[in-house]
Amino acid sequence: MKFLVCLKQVPDSTVRVKVAADGKSIATDGITWSISPYDEYAIELALEHKDADPATIVSVVTVGPARSRDALRQALAMGCDDATLVTADDTVAGLDVAKALAAVVKEAKPDVVLCGKQASDDDQGLVGPALAQELGWPHVGMLTKIAAGGDGIELWREIEGGHEVWTAPLPVVGLVHKSAKEPRYPSLPGIMKAKKKEIPEKDLAALGVTPGAPRAQVVAMEPPPQRGGGKILKADGDVKALAVELARLLHEEAKVL
Amino acid sequence: MIVKVTDLGILVVAERSDGKVRRVSAEIAAKAESFGDVEVVEVTGTDRYHPVAHADAVAKWAKNNSSDLVLIGATLNGRDLAARVAARLGWAYAADCTDVSLGSLKDGAFEVKRPMYAGKVRATLRVHTPAVLSIRPGAWTLPAGTGDLKPTKTLAADASAGGTLKFARFEPTATSGKRVSLSEARVIVSGGRGLKGPENWKLLEELADALGAATGASRAVTDAGWRPNEEQVGQTGKTVTPDLYIALGISGAIQHLAGMTSSKVIVAVNKDPDADIFKIADYGVVGDLFEFLPAFTEAVKKRKAGA
Numbered sequence: 001m002k003f004l005v006c007l008k009q010v011p012d013s014t015v016r017v018k019v020a021a022d023g024k025s026i027a028t029d030g031i032t033w034s035i036s037p038y039d040e041y042a043i044e045l046a047l048e049h050k051d052a053d054p055a056t057i058v059s060v061v062t063v064g065p066a067r068s069r070d071a072l073r074q075a076l077a078m079g080c081d082d083a084t085l086v087t088a089d090d091t092v093a094g095l096d097v098a099k100a101l102a103a104v105v106k107e108a109k110p111d112v113v114l115c116g117k118q119a120s121d122d123d124q125g126l127v128g129p130a131l132a133q134e135l136g137w138p139h140v141g142m143l144t145k146i147a148a149g150g151d152g153i154e155l156w157r158e159i160e161g162g163h164e165v166w167t168a169p170l171p172v173v174g175l176v177h178k179s180a181k182e183p184r185y186p187s188l189p190g191i192m193k194a195k196k197k198e199i200p201e202k203d204l205a206a207l208g209v210t211p212g213a214p215r216a217q218v219v220a221m222e223p224p225p226q227r228g229g230g231k232i233l234k235a236d237g238d239v240k241a242l243a244v245e246l247a248r249l250l251h252e253e254a255k256v257l
Numbered sequence: 258m259i260v261k262v263t264d265l266g267i268l269v270v271a272e273r274s275d276g277k278v279r280r281v282s283a284e285i286a287a288k289a290e291s292f293g294d295v296e297v298v299e300v301t302g303t304d305r306y307h308p309v310a311h312a313d314a315v316a317k318w319a320k321n322n323s324s325d326l327v328l329i330g331a332t333l334n335g336r337d338l339a340a341r342v343a344a345r346l347g348w349a350y351a352a353d354c355t356d357v358s359l360g361s362l363k364d365g366a367f368e369v370k371r372p373m374y375a376g377k378v379r380a381t382l383r384v385h386t387p388a389v390l391s392i393r394p395g396a397w398t399l400p401a402g403t404g405d406l407k408p409t410k411t412l413a414a415d416a417s418a419g420g421t422l423k424f425a426r427f428e429p430t431a432t433s434g435k436r437v438s439l440s441e442a443r444v445i446v447s448g449g450r451g452l453k454g455p456e457n458w459k460l461l462e463e464l465a466d467a468l469g470a471a472t473g474a475s476r477a478v479t480d481a482g483w484r485p486n487e488e489q490v491g492q493t494g495k496t497v498t499p500d501l502y503i504a505l506g507i508s509g510a511i512q513h514l515a516g517m518t519s520s521k522v523i524v525a526v527n528k529d530p531d532a533d534i535f536k537i538a539d540y541g542v543v544g545d546l547f548e549f550l551p552a553f554t555e556a557v558k559k560r561k562a563g564a
Contacts, residue, residue: 013492013512017377026378037493095344120375120492124352125336129308130344138309138422141337144486150425158487159333160274160438162429164305168422175337178486178493215349216388220381221373224518227537232530235544242542243552246524247560249540254522256444256501257468257560 001170003046003058004110005080006101006131007039009071010121019221026221035071038116044179045146046114047079057081061104063088063097069199076194077186084108085201093214096204098130103207105135111170112153117141117177125175132173139173140166146174262360265293265325265386270315270338271408272306272330273299280441281330281394283406288397289328292359296322297406302413306334310419312341314412320346324387328357331391332440343389350389351382353496355396362386375492375515394441395498430485439488442471444501447490447517449475451506451527451546455483460547461505464554467561473497473517475507491516506546509534526550 011017012032020027035043043060050056060075062068063086072083086100105113113135118125132139145156150167157164158177186194204211231249235242250257267289271282282297289295298318300311315338319327329339331353343350356370366385371393373380384390439445446465448458458472465472473490474483490497492512502520507513509525509532517523518537525538526546535541542549 011374013375016511017374019378026374041493094350095347098344118352122373123371123375124340124350126340126343126350126352129312129337129340133312133341133344138420139341140308140422142333150423151421154425156428160487162427164427165425166422167425172422182480216351216382216384218373218380219368219383221378224372224376224379227518227523227539230523230535230537230539230541232535232541232543235542235549239544239548240552240556242544243549243556244559246540246542246553247556250501250522250524251560254501254539256522257557 001049001053001056001112002110003049003056004105004108004113005039005042005046005058005060005075006113006115006127007043007060007062007071007075008036008116008119008121009033009062009064009068010036010119013037013120019223024218024220033067033070035074036116036119036121038118038120038176040116040183041179042114042116042176043075043078043080044181044183045143045176047184048180049146050079059083059108059110061086061101063092063100065090072199073194074186076197077191078184079190082197083199085199086207087201087203088211091214092204092211094124094126095130096209096211098127098134099209100204100207101127101131102134103209105131112146113171113173114143115173115175117175128173128175135173137171137173138168139175140168141175142177143174144178145180259290261291261293263293263362265359266323267293267295267326267328268319268322268324269295269297270327270329270335271297271299271406272332272335274438278406278408279330279332280399281332281335281392283403284394284397284399285328285330285392286406287400287403292326292357296410297408298410298412299408300414301411303416303419305424306338307414307416307419307422307424308337308341309422310414310416311338312345313418314414316342316345318412326386327389329389329391331393336391339389339391346387346389348387348389349384351384352391353393354390355393357390357392372496372519375512376496376518377515393498395443430487436465437469437471439471439473439490439495439497442497443499444468444470445473445490445497445499446470446503446505447473447475447507448478448484448505449507450477452478457547458484460550464503464550464557467554467557475510475513504534504538505550507534508532509537
């Protein structure tokens with residue numbers, strides 16, 4: 001089976017995000033960039049299939065600025081077979097990213113396309129469904145597992161209270177929520193091997209995509225309202241009295257009980 | 258009297274869960290009354306949400322009726338549906354909006370607010386009509402006395418439009434009970450590593466039952482397999498905005514805080530007085546969870562009973 005995983009490089013989840021001086025973007029000086037967490041799960045999910053069947057091919061692709069090459073290199077070091085960088089400005093609209101990815105998919109002809117369910121920067125979750133729409137393929141979101149079954153594969157979708165199991169013939173698009181195991185760390189041989197691999201580069205024009213004016217644009221950003229100055233209650237031996245006091249405060253002061 | 262700020266055509270897609278229209282659908286429908294001419298529809302014709310067939314039905318209706326704005330609750334299915342509908346129509350799209358200001362409509366564009374970077378930033382977006390928006394549950398307060406929402410139209414999804422993707426079966430999670438859904442809950446009781454093991458969750462569940470609350474967990478807990486993934490709150494889990502969030506034995510990693518910091522009132526119980534969770538808590542209890550929790554559950558029960 002042939003997987004193509006679409007990933008995005010985003011600020012690492014441990015970064016304390018700050019709004020930049022322009023008031024409508026984030027300060028990127030000195031921050032650590034990583035593969036978006038859900039995309040890491042998508043890579044892990046595909047690599048787990050490769051572990052079980054070494055004939056499996058796992059390719060990765062990203063649409064983004066030149067720094068995204070590091071994220072692709074990381075994916076190769078984790079064990080992916082090949083990578084493609086589609087260079088584009090960070091501000092290209094999601095629908096145009098989907099068009100570029102669709103062009104890559106048509107060339108690579110994978111059986112399964114995986115995307116993280118959303119990138120942890122804009123949190124829109126648009127590109128995956130838009131890519132499926134562009135290709136005319138079905139998509140299944142909240143994916144946690146792929147298995148053989150039905151006329152093609154089974155796609156396990158996590159919802160409240162359990163999993164919906166969907167079946168579809170290949171090809172399909174899956175939007176990954178979690179993998180069975182935590183995403184693997186690159187091994188030392190993996191890192192050495194990844195260093196030697198060529199990462200071909202394309203631009204949007206080469207894929208026949210002319211970015212349009214974005215129809216939704218960030219015009220301002222602010223940090224969430226600061227919290228603090230809360231009441232700290234300490235148990236001085238009488239836990240019962242403290243519990244009663246907290247219940248009283250929640251009822252009379254906070255009015256949430 | 259409701260004053261409409263625009264004469265835009267607004268389509269609200271209602272979602273049902275266990276036979277009842279979801280609260281978020283009612284929240285959106287009530288708010289949208291002030292926006293313009295509202296039609297509330299419900300997609301029927303398939304046993305459950307189908308990502309392709311439902312998008313097909315909604316997109317066709319929005320196009321044929323020249324809707325300017327499609328509003329859908331940002332639930333699990335709603336977010337999925339909204340994205341595919343926007344892609345299919347080629348319309349503007351914004352997910353998980355916490356506010357929409359149609360009063361700012363100028364040259365066919367208006368403003369919405371939504372979290373970005375897993376809640377670490379609040380962004381204002383200028384969005385061009387026509388647009389598809391998903392709206393975060395709880396973002397708009399349901400006016401007191403609002404009755405159950407009755408969709409004015411049903412759209413029969415064409416099952417054949419779903420193509421080759423077919424629902425096969427449902428596999429329930431073993432530990433899942435009949436609790437309130439996490440993303441829509443008004444009260445959430447969440448547990449972290451401080452609970453020491455899955456066997457101690459009954460203490461948390463007793464409090465949740467007393468409060469009528471949903472149960473959540475930190476990533477450390479779901480990763481350890483103590484609780485199902487669906488209970489994870491925070492980055493790579495759910496972002497929640499309840500009226501009351503009670504964090505038990507959660508130290509407050511930045512990824513967890515991102516998912517719950519917009520809750521109205523936050524209570525934290527932790528034995529470590531330096532835990533980061535206390536920096537954002539409205540009420541912090543420094544002490545032993547296993548002593549405090551049963552006493553607090555008792556106090557809540559008494560309060561609820563009117564004592």
